[in-house]
Amino acid sequence: MPAAATVKTVETTPIEGQKPGTSGLRKQTRVFMQPDFLENYVQAIFDVIGNPGNELAGMTLALGGDGRYFNDRAIQVILKMAAANGAARVLVGRDGILSTPAASAVIRARKTDGGLILSASHNPAGEDGDFGLKYNIPAGGPAPEAITEAIYRRTQEITTYRILDEADDLDLSALGETTLGGMTVEIIDPVAIYAGVMRDLFDFDALRALFKSGFTLRFDAMHAVTGPYAKAILEDELGAPAGSVMNATPLPDFGGGHPDPNPVWAKPLLDLVMGPDAPDFAAASDGDGDRNMILGRGVYVTPSDSLAVLTANAPLAPGYAKGLAGVARSMPTSRAADRVAKRLGINTFETPTGWKFFGNLLDAGLVTLCGEESAGTGSDHVREKDGLWAVLLWLNILAERRESVAGILQAHWREYGRDYYTRHDYEGVDKAAAEALMDELHQQLAALPGKSFGGLTVSAADDFAYDDPVDGSRATGQGIRIFFQENARAVFRLSGTGTVGATLRVYLERFEDDPARLGDDPQEALAAVIKAAGEIAGIAAHLGREEPDVRT
Numbered sequence: 279m280p281a282a283a284t285v286k287t288v289e290t291t292p293i294e295g296q297k298p299g300t301s302g303l304r305k306q307t308r309v310f311m312q313p314d315f316l317e318n319y320v321q322a323i324f325d326v327i328g329n330p331g332n333e334l335a336g337m338t339l340a341l342g343g344d345g346r347y348f349n350d351r352a353i354q355v356i357l358k359m360a361a362a363n364g365a366a367r368v369l370v371g372r373d374g375i376l377s378t379p380a381a382s383a384v385i386r387a388r389k390t391d392g393g394l395i396l397s398a399s400h401n402p403a404g405e406d407g408d409f410g411l412k413y414n415i416p417a418g419g420p421a422p423e424a425i426t427e428a429i430y431r432r433t434q435e436i437t438t439y440r441i442l443d444e445a446d447d448l449d450l451s452a453l454g455e456t457t458l459g460g461m462t463v464e465i466i467d468p469v470a471i472y473a474g475v476m477r478d479l480f481d482f483d484a485l486r487a488l489f490k491s492g493f494t495l496r497f498d499a500m501h502a503v504t505g506p507y508a509k510a511i512l513e514d515e516l517g518a519p520a521g522s523v524m525n526a527t528p529l530p531d532f533g534g535g536h537p538d539p540n541p542v543w544a545k546p547l548l549d550l551v552m553g554p555d556a557p558d559f560a561a562a563s564d565g566d567g568d569r570n571m572i573l574g575r576g577v578y579v580t581p582s583d584s585l586a587v588l589t590a591n592a593p594l595a596p597g598y599a600k601g602l603a604g605v606a607r608s609m610p611t612s613r614a615a616d617r618v619a620k621r622l623g624i625n626t627f628e629t630p631t632g633w634k635f636f637g638n639l640l641d642a643g644l645v646t647l648c649g650e651e652s653a654g655t656g657s658d659h660v661r662e663k664d665g666l667w668a669v670l671l672w673l674n675i676l677a678e679r680r681e682s683v684a685g686i687l688q689a690h691w692r693e694y695g696r697d698y699y700t701r702h703d704y705e706g707v708d709k710a711a712a713e714a715l716m717d718e719l720h721q722q723l724a725a726l727p728g729k730s731f732g733g734l735t736v737s738a739a740d741d742f743a744y745d746d747p748v749d750g751s752r753a754t755g756q757g758i759r760i761f762f763q764e765n766a767r768a769v770f771r772l773s774g775t776g777t778v779g780a781t782l783r784v785y786l787e788r789f790e791d792d793p794a795r796l797g798d799d800p801q802e803a804l805a806a807v808i809k810a811a812g813e814i815a816g817i818a819a820h821l822g823r824e825e826p827d828v829r830t
């Protein structure tokens with residue numbers, strides 16, 4: 279690098295479309311690649327988190343991403359901007375890689391002033407796919423709304439950004455320290471800190487013994503970021519046979535796939551567990567490693583059920599042996615975990631969609647586990663959901679109980695009853711039409727109670743609002759809930775992570791204390807709820823669609 283790297287102040291103007299959604303700023307990759315788009319947003323973050331006047335002086339940040347297309351370019355730009363804004367040190371994952379939960383673990387373990395995570399989660403990657411950027415706070419979690427709003431406001435007024443002039447790109451392939459301008463860049467092993475956290479929580483000896491006894495596992499990393507993590511922990515450290523981790527090499531376009539671990543996008547894995555060569559246990563994670571899908575021989579565990587089973591069994595793992603303080607779930611997640619929490623006499627919270635709402639509850643020690651129906655599960659070990667953590671907790675439970683996944687699930691339903699659950703997504707629909715559907719629903723709310731739709735009677739309906747018990751902030755307009763007298767519920771909300779048009783999500787559930795009565799297929803068990811929800815919202819009329827694009 280030329281010794282003369284100087285700070286350049288570049289004039290710019292606000293760029294449209296920098297409002298962060300459910301999980302940071304997520305856009306089509308080509309949008310992120312527009313001139314100044316990334317730079318403006320990064321400077322807005324630095325302006326908000328920096329010290330007025332001397333910017334990032336004295337600050338240390340973590341930096342890494344899921345390795346998707348543009349990750350490498352964006353990392354170099356962010357490093358040069360961090361240096362130009364006076365940061366003292368940046369910890370960057372080797373080759374620019376950090377899974378989202380690993381980034382959270384690094385921020386916490388190294389007590390940084392937060393971090394920047396580059397990811398669009400499970401959204402397809404590549405030049406024609408999506409890209410994303412998110413600032414996480416020093417506690418390790420996604421920035422709360424007050425901060426993301428401040429960043430957004432800053433994007434609207436920005437006139438300049440700072441970047442090093444004439445600095446070469448850094449080689450990020452070798453561990454160790456180097457300097458960039460006046461800043462230290464520390465290239466860290468992306469797996470080490472995270473693996474240490476897992477070692478402290480779980481009984482690795484018991485897991486090694488489990489694999490030694492012939493227990494079989496398939497973990498599908500879907501060509502995304504969890505490959506190196508799963509290989510290091512499951513195969514190298516715990517002794518799962520080589521090849522247990524599939525699609526383990528992260529690719530910039532995720533191999534052209536859609537790394538969202540659910541029965542639709544991870545269908546080959548689902549087919550495997552339903553077929554004659556099923557392993558004892560199978561799981562998948564998503565693009566940035568924070569989601570999980572849990573499967574056993576012949577069985578798929580819904581994320582809502584998984585949260586309930588983990589709540590009931592977590593104390594079997596050493597890290598949770600003292601019991602749980604409580605469990606929080608996002609509002610659209612089924613109420614299965616609440617039943618367990620009630621029985622255990624621990625706290626329960628219902629939060630809006632998005633992991634950022636769990637942070638305060640975890641920081642305050644009010645809950646230990648959290649989960650979302652969208653395949654996110656986690657605990658107070660980091661401040662993000664954590665795919666591999668969920669896999670290891672399941673494995674630890676299996677190692678202790680020595681029962682099959684299906685056996686554990688059946689026993690759980692016998693004890694607590696079953697919350698049948700499905701989510702229907704209408705993707706890429708016309709934005710105005712989707713908003714009109716939600717507006718109309720809204721207007722009907724007060725008139726719905728007492729009315730019947732295809733055999734179900736509405737008992738209550740509202741627009742979900744959440745009062746944070748820790749900081750007193752209020753989040754409104756978080757989704758429409760319709761409750762039925764028959765122990766059923768339908769929830770409607772628009773996605774905040776899509777990048778094209780709008781996506782309507784309809785969440786449907788029904789509780790049954792004798793699961794034998796409704797059979798095993800959630801779509802059949804929920805047929806009446808699905809029909810009622812369709813009628814109430816006029817889905818076909820508004821969206822011109824008879825069927826959802828995705829049912830999970």
Ligand code: G1P
Binds near residue numbers: 783
């Ligand atoms: C989706 C999920 C939500 C999750 C978010 C980030 O957001 O539904 O649970 O927190 O992705 O992974 P949505 O597109 O529904 O706004």
Ligand code: ZN
Binds near residue numbers: 378398399
């Ligand atoms: Zn993700």
